[in-house]
Amino acid sequence: MELYFFNIILILYLVVSLGYLFYLVFENETILKYTRHLTTAVLVLHTLFLGGYLYQTQELNRFDPSFVYILCAWLLALVYSIYNFKYKLKAVGVLVFPGATIFFFLGYFNLRIQPSPSVLLTSPWASIHIVLSFLSLSVFVLSFILAILFFLQEFQIKHKKFLSVFTRLPSLETMDIIHARAMSAGFLLLTLAIITGAMWAYSVRGVIFYKDPRQLWTIGAWLIYGLFLQGRYSAKWRGRRGMLLSCLGFVIIIFTFVGVRHS
Amino acid sequence: MKYFVLGVNHHKAPIEVRGRLAVSKSDTPLFLSHFKIQSGVEELAILSTCNRVEVYGTADAPVDYENKVRLAFAEGFGITLEELNPYLYYLVDSAAIEHGFRVASSLDSMIVGEPQILGQFKHAYQEAAQCQMAKGHLHKFFHRSFHVAKRVRTDTELAKNPVSFGFAAATLAKQIFGDLNAVGLLMIGAGKMAELMLRHLAELGIQKIFVTNRTHAKAVDLAQCFNGEAIPYENFDRWLPDIEIVLTCTEANQFLLTKTQVGKAMRVRAGKSLFVVDVAVPRNVEPEVNELENVYLYNIDDLGHIIVENRKKREQEAKLAEEIVRQEAFKFRRETLQLNAAPLLSSLSQKMENFRQQELSKFVNSKSLDEAGFREALEKVTHGLVHKILHDPMMVIKEHSDDEEVLRMVKELFRLEEEGSN
Numbered sequence: 001m002e003l004y005f006f007n008i009i010l011i012l013y014l015v016v017s018l019g020y021l022f023y024l025v026f027e028n029e030t031i032l033k034y035t036r037h038l039t040t041a042v043l044v045l046h047t048l049f050l051g052g053y054l055y056q057t058q059e060l061n062r063f064d065p066s067f068v069y070i071l072c073a074w075l076l077a078l079v080y081s082i083y084n085f086k087y088k089l090k091a092v093g094v095l096v097f098p099g100a101t102i103f104f105f106l107g108y109f110n111l112r113i114q115p116s117p118s119v120l121l122t123s124p125w126a127s128i129h130i131v132l133s134f135l136s137l138s139v140f141v142l143s144f145i146l147a148i149l150f151f152l153q154e155f156q157i158k159h160k161k162f163l164s165v166f167t168r169l170p171s172l173e174t175m176d177i178i179h180a181r182a183m184s185a186g187f188l189l190l191t192l193a194i195i196t197g198a199m200w201a202y203s204v205r206g207v208i209f210y211k212d213p214r215q216l217w218t219i220g221a222w223l224i225y226g227l228f229l230q231g232r233y234s235a236k237w238r239g240r241r242g243m244l245l246s247c248l249g250f251v252i253i254i255f256t257f258v259g260v261r262h263s
Numbered sequence: 264m265k266y267f268v269l270g271v272n273h274h275k276a277p278i279e280v281r282g283r284l285a286v287s288k289s290d291t292p293l294f295l296s297h298f299k300i301q302s303g304v305e306e307l308a309i310l311s312t313c314n315r316v317e318v319y320g321t322a323d324a325p326v327d328y329e330n331k332v333r334l335a336f337a338e339g340f341g342i343t344l345e346e347l348n349p350y351l352y353y354l355v356d357s358a359a360i361e362h363g364f365r366v367a368s369s370l371d372s373m374i375v376g377e378p379q380i381l382g383q384f385k386h387a388y389q390e391a392a393q394c395q396m397a398k399g400h401l402h403k404f405f406h407r408s409f410h411v412a413k414r415v416r417t418d419t420e421l422a423k424n425p426v427s428f429g430f431a432a433a434t435l436a437k438q439i440f441g442d443l444n445a446v447g448l449l450m451i452g453a454g455k456m457a458e459l460m461l462r463h464l465a466e467l468g469i470q471k472i473f474v475t476n477r478t479h480a481k482a483v484d485l486a487q488c489f490n491g492e493a494i495p496y497e498n499f500d501r502w503l504p505d506i507e508i509v510l511t512c513t514e515a516n517q518f519l520l521t522k523t524q525v526g527k528a529m530r531v532r533a534g535k536s537l538f539v540v541d542v543a544v545p546r547n548v549e550p551e552v553n554e555l556e557n558v559y560l561y562n563i564d565d566l567g568h569i570i571v572e573n574r575k576k577r578e579q580e581a582k583l584a585e586e587i588v589r590q591e592a593f594k595f596r597r598e599t600l601q602l603n604a605a606p607l608l609s610s611l612s613q614k615m616e617n618f619r620q621q622e623l624s625k626f627v628n629s630k631s632l633d634e635a636g637f638r639e640a641l642e643k644v645t646h647g648l649v650h651k652i653l654h655d656p657m658m659v660i661k662e663h664s665d666d667e668e669v670l671r672m673v674k675e676l677f678r679l680e681e682e683g684s685n
Contacts, residue, residue, distance in 0.1 A: 169438075238557060
């Protein structure tokens with residue numbers, strides 16, 4: 001039953017991704033309308049699934065990779081839907097939903113994998129830290145997507161070279177506002193992830209900081225995101241400059257997640 | 264019942280003529296009732312815009328009404344028919360339907376694809392409906408026109424690409440700022456072009472408008488038109504930190520806005536985007552202004568390039584739209600004809616039903632129900648039924664046996680040639 005439900009949601013995510021792609025290519029408002037309805041449907045199903053999953057497992061103090069990926073996909077879809085309701089994000093979904101689909105698929109891929117029996121992961125801080133890290137990652141994915149689309153839109157306006165997607169993207173101002181909010185939320189989640197990570201390290205190794213390369217890279221990304229927020233809210237950096245910092249931070253975060261291992 | 268349309272438009276009539284034909288909203292009921300009395304037409308609607316005045320109506324034989332309708336139209340405006348006739352067109356049936364659909368879809372507009380015409384078309388229908396002039400047929404026609412216009416808008420990109428300076432600037436402003444309600448605009452200049460540009464942007468909901476001009480009185484006049492504020496020309500750059508859009512359109516021979524001025528304002532603006540539109544010739548804004556971060560400068564050539572490209576796109580899309588209109592007009596006319604034939608079909612069915620009932624009662628009354636008797640009764644009934652059905656058509660054929668058209672119709676009606684060839 002659970003797998004059946006899972007498959008339906010996965011297929012719906014794929015259909016929604018294709019819907020946004022078709023809208024971007026053909027600019028057909030009917031496609032967009034039905035894709036939005038499907039987006040709501042998939043979000044409702046995903047929420048129910050998540051609730052059911054939590055009810056079944058009834059424990060959060062153990063690292064479960066499948067749950068983390070499913071949660072990331074849900075958060076990405078939820079944040080997009082909220083902002084879409086307010087700002088009419090139109091074609092932004094073309095990058096957000098493939099992202100959510102990938103997260104969801106990774107959840108599917110990890111569904112059969114039993115939570116790791118490692119001693120390190122038995123600490124209650126471990127699962128909190130990992131969940132927070134992935135949630136911050138999903139928010140940074142959204143801000144990265146917005147930054148890429150901002151560059152595309154800004155290039156068109158600045159250099160007067162227009163692609164057919166010009167009117168299908170949100171305005172520069174809208175992307176700038178949502179990007180800054182996503183960055184603030186991501187920064188908060190990352191800060192909490194770093195703190196809980198330190199608590200985890202303390203509970204397992206007896207030290208908060210132990211020169212772990214992953215810790216170092218994460219702090220590097222955190223500093224860059226912090227610099228962005230400082231620039232944005234104090235020096236009032238807007239537009240391209242802030243977006244560049246955001247992209248740099250994202251590259252470091254992805255590198256930290258994928259390329260760096262704990263020592 | 265067939266449709267007709269009578270009117271003048273920008274294709275044939277000069278502005279002087281069109282200017283004399285405008286019908287205001289308050290005059291519409293009077294005009295329509297006068298027209299109805301003069302022409303004898305039951306259903307009527309009038310579409311009055313800057314570029315066209317058209318009367319849409321229905322009549323059993325519109326060709327017979329042409330003279331009355333033309334005369335009623337001319338009299339309604341107090342112009343002689345001789346004076347107006349060279350500019351008038353009178354279309355009936357499928358041509359009228361197709362014309363109406365083209366107008367509603369903005370294919371007949373001066374700027375093809377402009378969005379206002381559909382609103383004006385809807386308004387014409389509402390006025391006619393309020394005056395009890397639009398009934399069943401016009402109701403169907405107008406609603407189908409709205410459907411066709413919507414289909415053209417969704418299935419083609421006819422209206423997507425701006426083809427005027429104002430519209431192009433407005434589209435860019437929307438893609439930079441999104442919601443323009445909270446955006447401030449500074450207009451430098453107060454000429455005709457400035458007013459046109461301002462009108463397009465104000466329509467998008469800009470509330471905060473400042474106007475400046477070398478002659479302050481002109482700035483005051485223009486500002487009043489848009490509920491804006493006139494500011495002194497000498498130090499207008501003081502307002503730069505508070506606004507998001509600058510429009511310049513003056514005859515000044517030197518730059519009114521330099522990179523240094525705008526750069527200074529940008530530092531105070533805390534990086535908020537600034538959209539500068541310079542439609543003046545010679546230029547009013549130093550081109551290097553575009554090099555500044557978060558500043559987007561468009562001059563008249565930049566907007567011109569966008570418009571030229573978009574016109575090409577619109578021409579392509581117009582071909583698609585014309586095809587949609589043709590298909591929809593053909594479909595609508597066929598439906599109308601089917602509707603016209605409905606009473607005839609109903610009485611034909613009723614007549615045949617009567618025959619059937621008569622023959623059936625004879626059959627029921629027949630006493631002998633053994634096998635031979637049953638067969639005989641059935642023979643009688645079916646023979647009687649065929650005789651009754653064919654009696655009237657045969658009488659008509661005999662009466663008109665020398666009329667080729669009638670014979671052809673009968674063959675077509677009973678598909679005699681098809682069966683013969685088989």
